[in-house]
Amino acid sequence: MTRFSANLGFLWTDRPLPDAIRAAKAAGFDAVECHWPYDTPASEVKRALVETGLPMLGLNTVRGDVGAGQMGLSALPGRRDDAVSAIEQAVSYADETGTKAVHVMAGISEGAEAEAIFIENLSVACDLAMRRRLTILIEPLNAFDAPGYFLRCTQQAKSLIEHVNAPNLKLMFDCYHVGRTEVDVPTTLNKMMPVIGHVQFAAVPDRGPPDHGDVDYRPIFSQIAGLGWDQPLGAEYKPGGDTDASLGWMVKFR
Incomplete structure (x- = not known):
């Protein structure tokens, strides 16, 4: 049964x-994950996780100045101290809550200098995470939702993972982003499986519940x-209203 x-x-x-977290348990989910939980004390999140018995699979490093359009710090030249602080914050919060992985957000950037600083920051992240038995994830974002984001496709991410060569650095394979950018989700999934650390999904192209759109998830989940x-x-989809009312897909796809 798919979880x-x-x-x-x-x-x-x-x-x-x-x-x-409690609502996810009541709805029948097997785990939870989040984006930026830092406004909530880690102790409160941990208490809810223990109460429900749900694992927290992942969280993100902070984006930076959201008002200025920042989408992460780790591939931004000149922001290394800020990027390392964000990584330390995320790893510490993950450790306190028992979260399994940290997604290190790259940011809006491009070029050789951006790649070099991203590699440096990923090496720092992997070292910090290794001590706590955490996985570090990186995720390409599609250009429709995140124009100018440093990580643009799965092959770019795979090359960086191989370059850093840390056993706890993996790819966040988001079927939605892949479907928007690379189109052929099944073939890309087969190619990337050796480096995948987490899989996400949503309808393509509207990022709604997964029971409609250009990607048929029934064979994808079987694959x-x-x-x-x-x-x-x-x-990781947008429910377009009440979350509980959007969950009919779970019965179909389990």
């Missing part, structure tokens, strides 16, 4: 994070299982 993780960056955003993946898949 699912509720991404609380999009689901149940009308309530505090601990209550969103993932056939490739030996047994971890919960991240439901």
Whole structure:
């Protein structure tokens, strides 16, 4: 049976994070994940996770100055201290809450200098995370939603993972972003499976619930299982209203 993780960056955003964790449990999810939980004390998140028995699969490093359009700090030349502080914050919060992975956000940048600083920061992140048995994730974002984002495709991410050569650096494979940018999700999934650390999904192209759109997830989920993946898949979609009313897809796809 396919298992699912509720991404609380999009689901149940009308309530505090601990209550969103409880809502995910009540809805039948097998795990949770989030974006930026830092306004909620780690102790409160940990309490809700223990209470529900749900694992927290991942969280993101902060974006930086959101008002200025920043989408991460780790590939920004001249911002190394800020990037390392963000990584330290995320790793510490993950450690306190028992979260399994940290997504290090690259930011809006390009070029050789950006790549060099991103590699440096990823090496720092992997070292810090290794001491706590955490995974570091990187994720390409599509140009429609995140124009100018440093990581643009899975092959670029795979090359960076191979360059850094740390055993705990993996790819966040988001079927939605891949579907928007690289189109052929099944072929790309097969190619990238050796470096994947987490899988997410949403309808393409509207990022809604996964039971409509250009990507048929029933065979995709079967393919993932056939490739030996047994971890919960991240439901990172926009419900377009009440989250509970959007969950009909879970019955179809389990």
